[in-house]
Amino acid sequence: MGKPSDLVQGTLDLLILKTILLEPMHGWAIAKRIQQVSGEVLQVQQGSLYPALHRLEQQGWIKAKWAESETGRQAKFYALTAAGRRQLEAETANWNRLSAAIDLIVSEA
Amino acid sequence: MRWVAQLRMRMAMLFGRGRAEARLDEELRDHLERQIAENVAAGMSADEARFAALRAFGNPALVREQARAAWSWTWLELLLRDVRYGARTLMRTPGFAVIAMVVMALGIGANVAMFTIVRSVLLKPLPYPDPDRLTMVYERGVVDDADSQFNVVAGGMFAEWKKLNSTFQDLGVAGNAEFNLSGAGGQLPEKLNGENCSWNLLTVLGVKPALGRGFTADDDRPAANGTVLLTWGLWKRRFSGDPAIVNQTVDINSRSYTVIGVLPAWFVYPEDPTVQLITPAYHDKPAERMESLGNHQFQVIGRLRPGVSVDQASADLALITHRLHNAHLDNPIVARSAIARPLLEDMVVDARRPLYVLFAATGCVLLIACLNVANLLVARGAARRKEQAIRMALGGGRLRLLREHLMESLLLSVAGGTVGMALAWVAIGWLVHTRADLSRVDAVHIDGVVVAFTAGLMVLCALFAGLIGSAVARDERILVSLQESSRGASAGQGRVRLRRALLALEVALTVVLLVSAGLLLKSYERLRSSDMGCTTHNVLTMRIGLFGGRFNDRAEKANFFSELLTRVRALPGVEAAGFVQAVPGQGYWGDGPFSIVEHPPLPAGQTELALYRWADPGYFAAMGIPIVRGRSFDAGKRLDGIAEVVISKQFADQHLPGEDPLGKHLRVDDQVMTIVGIVGDTRYTPSEDPRPMEYLPLYTGFPNNGTLVIRSSHNVEQQALPVQRIVQAMDHDLPVSDVMTMEQLLGKSNVDASFDATLLAAFAGLSLLLAGVGLFGVLSYLVAQRTSEIGIRIALGARREQVLRKMLLDGLRPALVGLALGLAGSVAAAREIASMLYGTKALDAGVFGGVSAAMVLVAAAACAVPAWRASRLDPMTALRTE
Numbered sequence: 005m006g007k008p009s010d011l012v013q014g015t016l017d018l019l020i021l022k023t024i025l026l027e028p029m030h031g032w033a034i035a036k037r038i039q040q041v042s043g044e045v046l047q048v049q050q051g052s053l054y055p056a057l058h059r060l061e062q063q064g065w066i067k068a069k070w071a072e073s074e075t076g077r078q079a080k081f082y083a084l085t086a087a088g089r090r091q092l093e094a095e096t097a098n099w100n101r102l103s104a105a106i107d108l109i110v111s112e113a
Numbered sequence: 114m115r116w117v118a119q120l121r122m123r124m125a126m127l128f129g130r131g132r133a134e135a136r137l138d139e140e141l142r143d144h145l146e147r148q149i150a151e152n153v154a155a156g157m158s159a160d161e162a163r164f165a166a167l168r169a170f171g172n173p174a175l176v177r178e179q180a181r182a183a184w185s186w187t188w189l190e191l192l193l194r195d196v197r198y199g200a201r202t203l204m205r206t207p208g209f210a211v212i213a214m215v216v217m218a219l220g221i222g223a224n225v226a227m228f229t230i231v232r233s234v235l236l237k238p239l240p241y242p243d244p245d246r247l248t249m250v251y252e253r254g255v256v257d258d259a260d261s262q263f264n265v266v267a268g269g270m271f272a273e274w275k276k277l278n279s280t281f282q283d284l285g286v287a288g289n290a291e292f293n294l295s296g297a298g299g300q301l302p303e304k305l306n307g308e309n310c311s312w313n314l315l316t317v318l319g320v321k322p323a324l325g326r327g328f329t330a331d332d333d334r335p336a337a338n339g340t341v342l343l344t345w346g347l348w349k350r351r352f353s354g355d356p357a358i359v360n361q362t363v364d365i366n367s368r369s370y371t372v373i374g375v376l377p378a379w380f381v382y383p384e385d386p387t388v389q390l391i392t393p394a395y396h397d398k399p400a401e402r403m404e405s406l407g408n409h410q411f412q413v414i415g416r417l418r419p420g421v422s423v424d425q426a427s428a429d430l431a432l433i434t435h436r437l438h439n440a441h442l443d444n445p446i447v448a449r450s451a452i453a454r455p456l457l458e459d460m461v462v463d464a465r466r467p468l469y470v471l472f473a474a475t476g477c478v479l480l481i482a483c484l485n486v487a488n489l490l491v492a493r494g495a496a497r498r499k500e501q502a503i504r505m506a507l508g509g510g511r512l513r514l515l516r517e518h519l520m521e522s523l524l525l526s527v528a529g530g531t532v533g534m535a536l537a538w539v540a541i542g543w544l545v546h547t548r549a550d551l552s553r554v555d556a557v558h559i560d561g562v563v564v565a566f567t568a569g570l571m572v573l574c575a576l577f578a579g580l581i582g583s584a585v586a587r588d589e590r591i592l593v594s595l596q597e598s599s600r601g602a603s604a605g606q607g608r609v610r611l612r613r614a615l616l617a618l619e620v621a622l623t624v625v626l627l628v629s630a631g632l633l634l635k636s637y638e639r640l641r642s643s644d645m646g647c648t649t650h651n652v653l654t655m656r657i658g659l660f661g662g663r664f665n666d667r668a669e670k671a672n673f674f675s676e677l678l679t680r681v682r683a684l685p686g687v688e689a690a691g692f693v694q695a696v697p698g699q700g701y702w703g704d705g706p707f708s709i710v711e712h713p714p715l716p717a718g719q720t721e722l723a724l725y726r727w728a729d730p731g732y733f734a735a736m737g738i739p740i741v742r743g744r745s746f747d748a749g750k751r752l753d754g755i756a757e758v759v760i761s762k763q764f765a766d767q768h769l770p771g772e773d774p775l776g777k778h779l780r781v782d783d784q785v786m787t788i789v790g791i792v793g794d795t796r797y798t799p800s801e802d803p804r805p806m807e808y809l810p811l812y813t814g815f816p817n818n819g820t821l822v823i824r825s826s827h828n829v830e831q832q833a834l835p836v837q838r839i840v841q842a843m844d845h846d847l848p849v850s851d852v853m854t855m856e857q858l859l860g861k862s863n864v865d866a867s868f869d870a871t872l873l874a875a876f877a878g879l880s881l882l883l884a885g886v887g888l889f890g891v892l893s894y895l896v897a898q899r900t901s902e903i904g905i906r907i908a909l910g911a912r913r914e915q916v917l918r919k920m921l922l923d924g925l926r927p928a929l930v931g932l933a934l935g936l937a938g939s940v941a942a943a944r945e946i947a948s949m950l951y952g953t954k955a956l957d958a959g960v961f962g963g964v965s966a967a968m969v970l971v972a973a974a975a976c977a978v979p980a981w982r983a984s985r986l987d988p989m990t991a992l993r994t995e
Contacts, residue, residue: 031140032147050144051171051179054137058183062126064118070136075147080140087115 016048016056018099021084021092024066028083030073031057057082065091126184137180145170199520209493210525212886213486217529217574219879220482222536223475225567229541231472233557235461240379240556242319243416248423249384249459250274250284250413250430252448263452266411268403270434270448274413277433280426284415285314286394289385291818293660294351295364295846304658304850305347306387309394315342315376317416318383324348325359325374332373333393335400339370340393345378347389365392366660367846381555383460384412406437407446407706414456426453445720446706460552467869470946474629474876477622481880483574484619485887487581490522491612492894522579523572530571534564548868581615612891617931619887623880624935624968625942630877631960632943632953633870639952640863645697646795646803648737651829652855654696657840657847658818667814671751673843674811677821678729680839686825687832691732692811694819697795698859702726707807709768710778710785723764724797724806725781727816732808733759733792735822743775743790746810755810758786763794764805779807798862800951822855829854869949881971884931888975892924896983903983904991917984924976925969932968936961 023029023037034057035048060066065088073079084092126133145166152162170176181187203210238244251263252270271286278284287310295302312333321327322342332340341363343352352358362369370392382388394411395403402408417426430451441447494501501514538559545557657677663669674692681690695702706720715721730748733740746757758779765774774788786809794803811819823832837849853861860867896903903916943955953960 030143032144035144049171050141050169051176054141054144054176054180055183058137058180062119062122062183064115064122067118075150077143078139079143080136085115085118087118 015099016052017060018092018095019046019048020053020056020060020082021065021088021095024082024084025089025092028069028071028081030079030081032079034082060088064088123186127186127189130186130190133184134181137177141173141176141180145173195516195520196524198517199524202517202521203524206493209489213489213525214529214532216482216485216883217526218532218536220475220479220533221526221530221567221570221574222533222540223876224472224479224570225534225537225563226540226544227468227472227475228566229537229559229563230544230557231468232562234464234551234553235468237556239383239457239460244457245455246282246417246419247318247456248415248417248426248453249456250415250426250451250453252409252434252450253431253452254449263454264448265409266413267406267409267448268398268411269406270437270451271411271413272404273437274430274433274451278426278429280418280421280429281415282418283313283317284413285317286311286411286413287314287384288394288398288411290392290397291658292365292390292392293367293658293846293848294390295367295848302846302848303351304656304848305389306385307390307392308382308385308388309397310391311394314414315391317414319416320376320380322374323377324356325372327374328393333395335396337393337396339365339368339396340373341365341370342391343372343375344380344382344389344391345376348375364846365390367664383414383456386549386552386555406441407444409446409448415453423453423455427451445715446722464552466946467865467949470629470949471869471872471876474626474873477626478876478880479570479574481619481622481883483577484581484615484622485883486522486525486574487578488612488615488619488887488890490518490578491581491615492890494518519575519579523575526571526574526578530567530574534567537567548864550864581611612894613927616884616887616891616927617934619880619884620928620931620968620972621934621938623877623884624932624964625938626873626877626880627964627967628936628939628960629942629946630870630873631964632946632950632955632957633866633873635957635960636950636953637863637866637870640799640866641859643796643799643952645799645859646738646793647697647855648824649855649859651825651827652736653823653825653829653832653836653852654699654820654855654858655833655836655852656818656820656850659847660817664817667752669814670817671812671814674729675751677839677843678731680843681821681823681836682731684832684835684839686828687823688826689731689735689824691729691735691822692819693728693732693736693808693822694726694816695797696736696820696822696855696858697797698799698855698862699797699820700862701797705781708780710780721768723768724804726806726808727811727813727819728759728808729811732811732822735824737824738795739793741791741793743788745790746812747789750810751812752814755813756784756786757789757810759790759792759808760788761794761803761806761808762791763803764807765791767805781807781809799859800863800866866949866951881967884968885971885975888924888928888972889979891927892920892976892979893982895923896920896979899983900986900991903986904988907986908988908992913984916986917980920980920983921973921976924980925972928968928972928976932965932972935968936965939964 019038020034023034023041029037031053035050035053038046038048057066057068061068061082065085066082067085068080068082070078071081073081148166148169149162152165153159157165167173239247241247250266252266253262253264266286268286271284274281275284287308290307290309292305292307293302294305310328312328312330315321315327323345325342327342328340331337343358348354348358358372359374360371362371364370376391382391402410415426417423430453434448434451438447438449504514541557541559544551545554548554659670659673664673678690678692681687702724704722704724706722708714708721728746730746732738733745741762743759745759746755750757758781760774760779769777774791777788778785779788780786792808795806796803809815821836823829823836825832833852837852840847840849906916907913939961940956947955
């Protein structure tokens with residue numbers, strides 16, 4: 005397996021927001037989910053994940069709650085706020101525009 | 114409501130930081146454990162699983178740092194850490210910290226105090242509505258000399274201006290008045306300073322009484338009943354703030370006046386803060402004086418129409434005045450022109466230059482203080498180079514090191530500024546107390562702007578001192594400084610050069626301050642020792658004014674004065690006594706036209722003016738004014754029986770040159786008088802040269818007020834009470850005021866000069882001290898840095914005198930460069946203060962020479978100790994240091 009691609013700065017925020025859209029999750033689960041859904045292509049480094057989570061929390065896009073997890077221990081669950089939902093829509097639209105544009109250029113040849 | 118969430122988050126981060134940190138650790142640990150569990154599930158052993166998880170996780174401390182970095186308030190945390198670190202560093206060298214703080218406190222304190230005064234006195238608008246439209250109007254060109262630029266106004270001229278002008282909304286007139294407020298209900302009579310104002314003056318200013326009503330046009334007629342407005346202070350003091358005083362009557366100058374109102378507490382009469390009561394001018398003053406075109410004695414305050422400039426107003430009134438002048442060519446003392454200037458400017462015109470000079474001086478002191486602190490910081494930086502270099506080698510950010518530097522100087526200047534603010538507060542309290550005579554001193558307050566100014570000053574000083582202090586550290590090449598700070602090498606030249614430049618600048622500023630202070634001190638000494646033309650030792654003066662029914666009679670007044678003088682002269686210990694309208698040093702008082710009967714008449718429209726004083730025959734002897742020729746007035750004659758006048762020597766020289774004045778006749782106010790004596794010249798104020806003066810006989814009974822002078826062989830102050838008792842016994846309604854010795858009186862008229870000179874000298878002394886300390890510090894540092902070098906030199910046979918000379922020259926060179934710069938700067942500064950000097954040239958060789966000598970001496974003394982220490986070094990010990 006080759007070295008996993010580094011995540012483009014800013015894309016991580018989008019991935020996190022998207023991942024917790026359906027249900028609140030704790031940090032480890034978020035990282036795992038991203039890894040699984042991307043077919044092991046995207047590996048989130050802990051060094052990036054937690055700063056990003058805390059930054060999103062400071063921005064008011066996600067909120068955290070301590071709750072009992074499936075292991076029976078306390079874990080910090082992150083959930084999307086209303087503002088986060090709007091931010092997710094905006095970032096998704098932005099991403100679609102960007103990736104379509106890149107696709108146009110790359111597939112031209 | 115995202116901002117609410119953000120705000121809540123911020124608050125949580127600010128107040129629950131410790132908890133948040135524990136939670137973060139917990140979160141990260143949870144993550145790690147899940148990873149381990151997953152690894153175990155994948156078939157690893159427990160230890161293996163743990164290491165693999167840790168490897169995948171990376172540096173936990175770094176992850177934690179980065180996550181924390183996303184929190185709010187991180188800057189605050191860092192700031193607090195810097196503050197703690199800075200405070201700890203400073204605490205390690207308490208001597209340095211205290212000295213630097215005191216230096217900053219003095220510098221900032223002096224500046225805050227001066228800023229408060231300059232702002233309050235010169236810049237703050239007057240407390241009236243639309244103060245920009247208030248102007249003071251003067252006559253110009255009554256006689257053709259430079260002093261007549263801003264002349265007080267004749268009542269008749271004011272009336273014409275008021276009637277004919279098109280640029281003023283309204284014009285009011287006012288004249289100074291001394292009031293005897295006499296005692297109702299056993300209170301002592303009191304002499305008060307007041308104003309006679311036209312009824313509309315207060316409306317021109319926009320002032321409404323706090324109690325009762327203001328004047329109306331009806332009050333302001335000769336036939337009206339007397340009315341008076343009290344100031345708040347007088348009302349509180351004399352009438353215990355009793356509102357029932359309104360509509361009651363009081364006795365002023367033995368006439369009955371109804372109190373119609375009390376002025377608000379904030380009101381201070383613009384041109385004279387000592388004014389305590391106001392009466393209507395047209396009621397109080399004789400009608401002919403209010404209509405005269407030649408009797409110049411009033412102040413005119415006007416409110417411009419909206420949109421009219423001061424220049425337009427000046428032009429308007431100048432034209433009216435000129436027409437009037439041309440219509441009265443036979444009257445020589447009708448003004449030719451007029452000029453208006455803003456009221457605020459008029460009030461502070463005399464205070465402006467001295468205040469700005471003092472402000473500039475405090476600015477210099479602060480700059481010197483900052484340079485000194487910067488110098489000290491450079492020295493400390495040098496001692497810590499190795500530490501810094503190592504930190505930088507280990508990857509410490511330059512910005513972070515710079516921030517530490519700045520934090521130290523910021524701590525110093527904040528501490529200094531806080532102490533300085535307290536100093537300023539004390540200084541301002543002292544100034545307001547001692548200089549109650551200063552124009553607008555009542556407006557001096559510390560307010561928000563001053564506090565903001567102080568804060569700004571602190572930051573500025575911190576940046577200045579800190580950045581200079583770290584300027585060298587920033588350029589440092591790590592390896593070089595690591596080598597340099599190892600044993601055996603001397604300090605890099607860059608840092609030393611910077612410190613020398615700072616020192617030279619410091620010395621230069623000090624020289625400028627010293628020269629300015631020296632000039633002002635010399636000028637003050639000249640003022641103090643200026644020859645008044647009379648005895649000033651053991652002479653007591655007091656002012657007395659005769660008012661009231663019986664004193665409308667000239668004979669009564671003449672008798673009173675003569676009786677008073679006889680009784681005073683009979684007191685034991687009194688050597689001589691006299692009475693005059695104003696003693697030398699008591700001010701200009703008045704001048705008037707005269708003509709010499711024996712001379713051909715001057716062309717129409719021209720006249721000559723001289724100062725005049727009413728005096729009793731014994732005045733010249735009592736004051737020690739020499740009678741050059743002839744005699745004093747005939748003491749036996751009274752009233753119209755005396756047609757005699759005494760002139761001053763300068764009067765004789767100027768108006769009767771080359772002829773014998775005795776026996777000639779002067780015509781003054783249509784009275785012809787024989788010149789019987791010539792007396793020595795006296796000065797009306799210490800800073801002005803004597804002017805021609807004529808003395809008119811007191812016993813004609815015309816004047817009703819003046820100064821009683823008493824001379825005694827010793828302890829003349831003791832005579833004050835007995836003399837006042839005599840006055841009381843003769844008329845219990847007569848107040849005596851301004852009881853002081855001649856020395857006190859002259860000191861009072863020199864108070865401005867003394868104040869400016871003393872303050873500036875204090876600032877200069879302070880900066881001399883700072884510069885001396887700076888020199889000492891730098892040279893001591895240089896010697897310490899070069900200990901091993903000097904040791905080698907001595908070991909190789911350098912003689913101790915050579916070492917001494919070399920070190921001394923090293924220290925003196927920046928001082929000499931600074932001295933040269935400072936002398937050049939002083940020439941410019943001296944030009945600026947030339948108008949504040951009396952009897953002293955701006956480029957006074959004595960002052961410049963003295964300052965240079967003093968500076969060199971102080972510099973030599975400051976350098977001598979470290980240089981001597983260097984020459985005494987024991988080479989073996991020196992080589993072993995490190």
